[in-house]
Every structure is written in structure tokens, then in C-alpha cells.
Amino acid sequence: MLTVAAAQISARSVAMLEKVAAETGRLNLILSEDRNSTPCIEAALKEAKASKDELTLIIDARTSFADEAVPTAIKIMEDDETCGFAVPSTAKSALEMVLNMLQDPHYPPLIILRNKLLKSSNELRENLHFFALPEILLQLSVSAPPAALPPEIITSTPEHRQNPDDEQRAMDEENSILEEYQRLFFSRSFNWIPIKEITSELSLRINKVVDLFEQLKGGRIESIEEYDRSLFRYSLLAIYSGEVDSARQMLDTSFSVVGERPALMRIYKQLVMNFPIEKGPIDGPEKVSIVIPLFNQGHYLEEAVRSVLNQTYTNWEICIINDGSTDNSYEVAKELIERINDNRIRLLTQENRGKGATRNRGLNETDGEFVTTLDSDDMITPDYLASAVRMMRKNPRVGWVTPKTLVFGKDNHIAWGEEFNFLETIRACPSPSSSIVRRSALEEVGLFREDLTDREDAEFWLRFIEKGWTSVTTKEPLFLYRHACRRPGITNIFNMSSKEEITSLHPWWFRQDLTPELKERAFMEYPVYRFSDWFINWENVKKAVKSFDDRDKYLEVIEEIKSKHPAMEKPSRWQSDNDDSYLDAREKLFGVRSQKTD
Structure with missing residues (x-):
């Protein structure tokens, strides 16, 4: 049959x-x-588990095979009774096959499985639409080594095209299964792998990495695929061998030179989330309040909350605010809080009011000496709170701590890693909204504006420097920012509305002598919130920077600069006289009408 x-x-x-x-x-x-092919595969594997046959063959019907493909696969399984499955591969060892799967899982066009091992495996996860079969292969490889089939038994394979509507889900699934099995690898659950092979492969990758960095010094990389493979394997094996600091240093160096490497970012994320720099628990008198706005991101919420639960610093509180989610996010949040059962976590709900108003409610509902807002799809590393509190204690003029950030997902790079720069705070958004803020500074500066289309954080930091507050940046990446494929609020890629609103509220930092055409050009130069030097009012910037170290004198200079410009209580709108146009824009971006703040 x-x-x-x-x-x-x-x-x-x-x-x-x-x-x-x-x-x-x-x-x-x-x-x-x-x-979704998962139910079909699940049904077929159930029949295989119930079968008395020794082997199960899974093929992609769109693939062409050589005549000897099936006999070759069966013979390899019969000749090596220790292997759990076999797939076409150029790998020269079972360890190399596992390392390949942990870096880049895929659906092989032909798989032959040993039913005895298959019967002891878990069922396919119902929530996996695109990586169900790769997850089964990783699961089987924990218990037994895989074997390589000759690649030439495959004569042709179909071109795979990702449906754009599936891109985010596929990315989330891939990250989920790889992170789970990478953690199992770190914990040495793949216990069939000889330590001698690990040591040998690690030594090989050390030499490869040294050679690759020499190439980088010369301004060239012969093969980006070899770069990825060697850096990934070195990092994975170094963590396995307990050389966590070496892996951390290597990954940091790598991303300072070459960005947008998804596999390397995934392993870097694993390192910072699972291997704290400083062991806890660490207690302190200062409470840190974490506000988590929630709008239709319930499927990520547990990751955000658990990243707080895993902090080495223990004096914190969480306030989750459901901002009128239109899906089941509120129910997800309620179930999560009941399951965790920690009285430091609260959940509030409201009609949709937008990011600024939601963050502000959370800030008003909490009382920590230090505060931060954490978007429900982002995470903080275990060291974040302890490091930020320590940095705040050292310098009373520090109004906020900027976390060096790992951006992962659609984009993969390090952001916000530079030390505080006055000009950069004007020219671009200098810090993520998840920076930790001193509450006394917040009370002086004021809360987030609630009448902006987007980018409330960029405007927020401008007010901080105008009150004489400065920032410090963490040396280690302590914040993880998810760059989604289709992130709500990013469809207006040029941020035109936000740029108009923020520059109108802080006109003294920007040129006011431009024609409408030149102003539009200034807004269009960068797709993100950033401006070129030619758009900056250098005379005012130089005056402010000159006196910045003396806060009292600096505040006098700021008042003098501001006095030459009319006070703006409301932001101007991009190409609109309607003050409610920001609500229209939000509705278009998020699919829900925000309640207007009185």
C-alpha cells in the first residue's frame, strides 16, 4: 500500500x-x-507509526529522482542501523548534517525514516504550517544520527516561492524550532555526538574564522556562505564547549563589520537571552516599572513577559495594557497571567487610544523609580534591568539608558550601539522606546505626546535633551527588537506625517527658510525617521552643544533659542489642515479608530 x-x-x-x-x-x-501541509503529513506519519514495516519513505512529488534513488536510500539505512533517517546531503558526517539543520532547516525532497525511532517521537505541532517536517527531523536527530544520501539521486527540484502573506509566519516558525533545538544542542541533549568530533570541528572553525577576519581586514570576503557557516558553527560549538564569552566577542565583532546575517543573529539572540553576564538574583531598593502596551500581538506576549521574569534584577513590576485589540490578544494575556501567577504583573484594558496614550496610562499606573515601555513583540535580556539601574546610580544627570540593540526578523543587525551624541538626538531617533528612564526626569519632561501619527519616541527624546538630560549606552546588547515583515504602522515608509509633526513642535533645530519642495525633499531623503545635515539649524545646535556640560547655563541658552520661535501647542499636519488627520492615518495603518485624547 x-x-x-x-x-x-x-x-x-x-x-x-x-x-x-x-x-x-x-x-x-x-x-x-x-x-497547510501539516495535517496531511501528520496523518501519514501516524500510519507509518502503526505500520509493521521498518522504514518509511517520504518524497516530494514535484521532484524528479534517479532510478536508483529508492534502492540506494534503503541500502544506506540497512547498512547503518544506528542512523534514524537519511536525506540527500553533501555533508561528510552526521555532526555536519546536524549543524546544517540547526543553521538552515528545509524540506528535503526525499526522506527515509526508521519507524522504530519514529514511533517514539512526538506528534507534529499543530501550529507549524511550514516547518513541521524539519521539526520532526531535528527531533529525531536528538536521539540518533542522520545519514547522508548521495545528492545525485535527485535529478531536479521545483523552485520554491514564498507567498508574501506567509512570510511572517514562516519566519516565526523557523525561529521557534531552531531556537528550541539550538538550546537542546547547548545542553548536550544530542548525546550520540562524540566529544572528539565537537573538539575537532571547533578547532577547524577557529582557524576558518581567523582567516575570514583577515580577509575582512583586506576589505574582501571570498564567500559569504562560508563566512556564515564558519561563524555560525564556531559560535554554536563554542557555546556548547562553555566558551560563551569567546562566542559573544566573536559575534559582536562580526556584526560590527557585516550585518544582515539571519542565522548569526539567531545564535547571537540565543546567547544573550540564555547566558547572562552576571548571575542573579540581584535585589535593589529601586523598583523598575515595565509597561507593555498590547495591540493584536498576543502570540508574542509570552516571550516579552518571560524576558522580564528572567531578569537577574528582581525588584520590578509589569503593567500590561490591552489597547483595544481586535483579535484574541486580551484573552491570551489573561490566560498567561493566570498561568504565571506572579503578583508583580497586572493587566488593564481600554478602548484603542494609540501607542502614546497607552504608554502614558501605564506610566501613570506604576510607581517605580525607573520606568520603561516594552512592546509586546520585543524582549529584554536577563542583564538589562541590573545594568541600567547600576548606570543610573553612577550619574544623576543620566535621564535614560539606551540599550545596545539586536534587531532580528526581517532585518538583522545591531542598532543604537553608539554613545550619546547631542546632534544625533536631533538628526534621528537616538534610542528605542524601551530605554529605561529615570522617573524624576520623566516628571520634569512630561509623558509621551498622544496627538502624533507615529514616532512618539523620537519627539520624547528631543524634550529630554531640551531639559538638559543626557543618556548612556550599554556596552552589551540588552534589548531585542523584532522587525516584522508586516509591522503595523510602517506602511507609510517615509514617515512624512511624523517628520512634519515633530519638526513643527521643535522648529529651532531645523531650517525654517526652505521652500515646500525642499522641505519635502528633506523628509524624503531617508525612509526612516532621520534627517540630513543640510536640514539642521547648525547655529542653534552649536550654541546648545557649547554650553551642554553646564546644565544651568545650557537651560538658559535653550530658553533663549526657543524665545525666537512661536510656541506650538499642537503639531502641524503633513499636507492637511485637519487636526484630526493623525487619527485618520492611524486608522488606515492599524485598522481601528483611536479614541481622541481630551
């Missing part, structure tokens, strides 16, 4: 297969029109 399992199959193909099954009586059909 041959089992045919297929998803997203056309009605014509279904009819053909049903005809063949009726004529031969030897086809077991498991078919679905859904794009």
Missing part, C-alpha cells in the same frame, strides 16, 4: 488520484486543498 499525502492540491489532481486509487486498490490518499 502506498500512502500519498498532499496539501494545496488542485481539484483536477484530486480527481486523477482518486481514479487511480479506485482502479488499483493500492493507494491510500490523504489530501487537502489547504496550504
Whole structure:
């Protein structure tokens, strides 16, 4: 009996297969029109587990195979009874195959599985639509080594095209399964791997990495694929071997030179989240309040909350505010809080009011000496609170701590890693909204504005420097910012509305002698919130910088600068006389009408 399992199959193909099954009586059909192939694969594997046969063969029906493909696969499994499965691969060892899967999982066009091992495996996860089969292979490889089939048994494979609507889900699934099995690798759960092989591969990768960095010094990389592979394997094996600090230093150096490497960012994220620099628990008299605004991101919320639970610093509180979510995020939050059962965590809900108003409510509902807002799809590393509190204690003029940040997801790089620079605070957003703020500074500066289309954080930091507060930046990456494929609020990629609003509220830092055409050019130069030097009012910036070290004198200079410009209580709107146009823009971006703040 041959089992045919297929998803997203056309009605014509279904009819053909049903005809063949009726004529031969030897086809077991498991078919679905859904794009999610997991139920089909699950049903086929259940039958394989119940079978008395020793082996199960899974093939991609769109792939062409050499005549000897199936006999070769069976012979390899019969010759090596220790292996759990075999797939086409150029890898020269089982360890290399595992390292490849931990870096870049994929659906092999042909898989042969040992049913005895398959029977002891867990069922496929229902929430995996795109990486169910790779997850099964990783799961099996924990218990037994894989074997390599000759790649030449595959004569042609179909081109894979990712549906743009599936991109975020596929990325989330890939991250989820890889991070789980990388953690199992760190904990030495793959106990069939000989330590001698680990040591040998680590030594090889050390030499490769040294050679690659020599290439970088010369301004060239012969192969970016080899760069990724060597850095990834070195980091993974170094962490496995207890050389965490070496891996940390190597990854930091790597991202300071070459960005946008997803596999390397994934392993860097694993390192900073699972291996704190300083062991806890660390207690202190200063409470840190963490406000988590929640709007339709319930599926990420647990990661954000657990990143706080895992802090080495223990004196904190969380206030989650559901901002009128239109999905099940509020119910997810309630269930999570009940399950965690920690009285330091509270949940509030309200009609949608927008990010600024939601953050402000959380700040008003909490009482910590230091405060931060953490978006529900982001995370902080275990060292963040302890490091920020220590830095605040050292310098009373520090109004906020900027965390060096790992950006992961659609983009993968380090952000906000530079020390405080007055000009940069004017020219761009100098810090993430999840920076930790001194509450006394917040009370002087004021809360987030609630009448902006977006980028409330950029305007927030401008008010901090105008009151004479400064910032310090952490040396280590302590904040993880998720760059989603389709992040709410980023469809207006030029941030035109936000740029108009913020520059109108702080006109003394920007040129006011430009024609509308030149002003539009200034706003269009960068897709993010950033301005070129030619748009800056250098005369005022130089006056302010000259006196910045003497706060009293600096505040006098700021008042003098501001006095030459009319006070703006409300921001001007981009190409609109309607003061409520920001609400219209939010509704278009987020799909819900925010309640206007009185």
C-alpha cells in the first residue's frame, strides 16, 4: 500500500488520484486543498507509526529522482542501523548534517525514516504550517544520527516561492524550532555526538574564522556562505564547549563589520537571552516599572513577559495594557497571567487610544523609580534591568539608558550601539522606546505626546535633551527588537506625517527658510525617521552643544533659542489642515479608530 499525502492540491489532481486509487486498490490518499501541509503529513506519519514495516519513505512529488534513488536510500539505512533517517546531503558526517539543520532547516525532497525511532517521537505541532517536517527531523536527530544520501539521486527540484502573506509566519516558525533545538544542542541533549568530533570541528572553525577576519581586514570576503557557516558553527560549538564569552566577542565583532546575517543573529539572540553576564538574583531598593502596551500581538506576549521574569534584577513590576485589540490578544494575556501567577504583573484594558496614550496610562499606573515601555513583540535580556539601574546610580544627570540593540526578523543587525551624541538626538531617533528612564526626569519632561501619527519616541527624546538630560549606552546588547515583515504602522515608509509633526513642535533645530519642495525633499531623503545635515539649524545646535556640560547655563541658552520661535501647542499636519488627520492615518495603518485624547 502506498500512502500519498498532499496539501494545496488542485481539484483536477484530486480527481486523477482518486481514479487511480479506485482502479488499483493500492493507494491510500490523504489530501487537502489547504496550504497547510501539516495535517496531511501528520496523518501519514501516524500510519507509518502503526505500520509493521521498518522504514518509511517520504518524497516530494514535484521532484524528479534517479532510478536508483529508492534502492540506494534503503541500502544506506540497512547498512547503518544506528542512523534514524537519511536525506540527500553533501555533508561528510552526521555532526555536519546536524549543524546544517540547526543553521538552515528545509524540506528535503526525499526522506527515509526508521519507524522504530519514529514511533517514539512526538506528534507534529499543530501550529507549524511550514516547518513541521524539519521539526520532526531535528527531533529525531536528538536521539540518533542522520545519514547522508548521495545528492545525485535527485535529478531536479521545483523552485520554491514564498507567498508574501506567509512570510511572517514562516519566519516565526523557523525561529521557534531552531531556537528550541539550538538550546537542546547547548545542553548536550544530542548525546550520540562524540566529544572528539565537537573538539575537532571547533578547532577547524577557529582557524576558518581567523582567516575570514583577515580577509575582512583586506576589505574582501571570498564567500559569504562560508563566512556564515564558519561563524555560525564556531559560535554554536563554542557555546556548547562553555566558551560563551569567546562566542559573544566573536559575534559582536562580526556584526560590527557585516550585518544582515539571519542565522548569526539567531545564535547571537540565543546567547544573550540564555547566558547572562552576571548571575542573579540581584535585589535593589529601586523598583523598575515595565509597561507593555498590547495591540493584536498576543502570540508574542509570552516571550516579552518571560524576558522580564528572567531578569537577574528582581525588584520590578509589569503593567500590561490591552489597547483595544481586535483579535484574541486580551484573552491570551489573561490566560498567561493566570498561568504565571506572579503578583508583580497586572493587566488593564481600554478602548484603542494609540501607542502614546497607552504608554502614558501605564506610566501613570506604576510607581517605580525607573520606568520603561516594552512592546509586546520585543524582549529584554536577563542583564538589562541590573545594568541600567547600576548606570543610573553612577550619574544623576543620566535621564535614560539606551540599550545596545539586536534587531532580528526581517532585518538583522545591531542598532543604537553608539554613545550619546547631542546632534544625533536631533538628526534621528537616538534610542528605542524601551530605554529605561529615570522617573524624576520623566516628571520634569512630561509623558509621551498622544496627538502624533507615529514616532512618539523620537519627539520624547528631543524634550529630554531640551531639559538638559543626557543618556548612556550599554556596552552589551540588552534589548531585542523584532522587525516584522508586516509591522503595523510602517506602511507609510517615509514617515512624512511624523517628520512634519515633530519638526513643527521643535522648529529651532531645523531650517525654517526652505521652500515646500525642499522641505519635502528633506523628509524624503531617508525612509526612516532621520534627517540630513543640510536640514539642521547648525547655529542653534552649536550654541546648545557649547554650553551642554553646564546644565544651568545650557537651560538658559535653550530658553533663549526657543524665545525666537512661536510656541506650538499642537503639531502641524503633513499636507492637511485637519487636526484630526493623525487619527485618520492611524486608522488606515492599524485598522481601528483611536479614541481622541481630551
